[in-house]
Amino acid sequence: MIKSRICDILGIKYPVFQGGMAWVADADLAAAVSNAGGLGIIAGMNMNGEQLRAEIKKVRAKTDKPFGVNVMLMSPYTPEVAEVIIEENVPVVTTGAGNPLAYIKKWLDAGVKVIPVVASVALAKMVAKRGATAVVAEGGESGGHIGEAHTLPLVPQVVDAVDIPVIAAGGIADGRGMAAALMLGAEGVQMGTAFLVAKECNVHQTYKDRVIKAGDADTVVNGRKVGHPARALKNPFTRSFSDLENGANVTDEEIMAYGTGALRRAVQDGDWETGSFLCGQIAGLIKEERSCQEIVERIVAETETILKSAAARCE
Secondary structure: OOOOHHHHHHOOOOOEEEOOOOOOOOHHHHHHHHHOOOEEEEEOOOOOHHHHHHHHHHHHHHOOOOEEEEEEOOOOOHHHHHHHHHHOOOOEEEEEOOOOHHHHHHHHHOOOEEEEEEOOHHHHHHHHHOOOOOEEEEOOOOOEEOOOOOHHHHHHHHHHHOOOOEEEEOOOOOHHHHHHHHHOOOOEEEEOHHHHOEOOOOOOHHHHHHHHHOOOOOEEEEOOOOOOOEEEEOOHHHHHHHHHHOOOOOOHHHHHHHHOOHHHHHHHHOOOOOOOOEOOHHHHHOOOOEOHHHHHHHHHHHHHHHHHHHHHHOO
């Protein structure tokens, strides 16, 4: 069975994390992944403290397994969310969209395992020095907000730079990707796009259908001009966003305002014209809806088979 020290640290069966996707990763999805043996994660996104508290209670009603909360650090509610995480004894926190240094000690002192998502060696070293439990090294192949480095070069450099476990993310959806991540030195993987089409995922059916239909060249990155690059499926919204972003005399505020609400429209309404369908490049490998149990168990089984086959070829 595929196992690493992150399993013992977090008390999970398999080293498989579900990404904390904004507007997507709710209590239903997080509980299903945790029940499958991975680490399910609630997306804190722009929830205030009490909204997050309610979602934590929902996930606890559905599973007795470890779970996490992803904190989007650019949210104005981050200070109160940070306190709710402590008050509710959340086992694990992952962080994104900012620097978590202001909160790491407070969480660690409360017994919370802190696992920042990092897109560079510099940030990985910084959070490791402050006591982070592990890091998720996320490459630019991922859906949603991304950094410049890609998974293949980023993961081994982060592994070499820190002594804590490294979880690989970006471009992973099957056993081949997980086996590759382990060979790069990672001790687990995080997947987002693969769980978008999970049966327990509550996104609009149009979102799932578009991910399943997508090929290798069907995503694009917008938002570089305003410093918030994000990968999504190509659609009328991304084309309009690109035109606006590259237009003359357009302010950053106008660009950001244009994107407001687009992800919600995709997730809740399935609005293909004006929604932002965040999605990773790995979508071309995703062909059908499956339960979280099937997704987790299949990737682990495939990884075991691939690694054994590779070892046999080297004899």
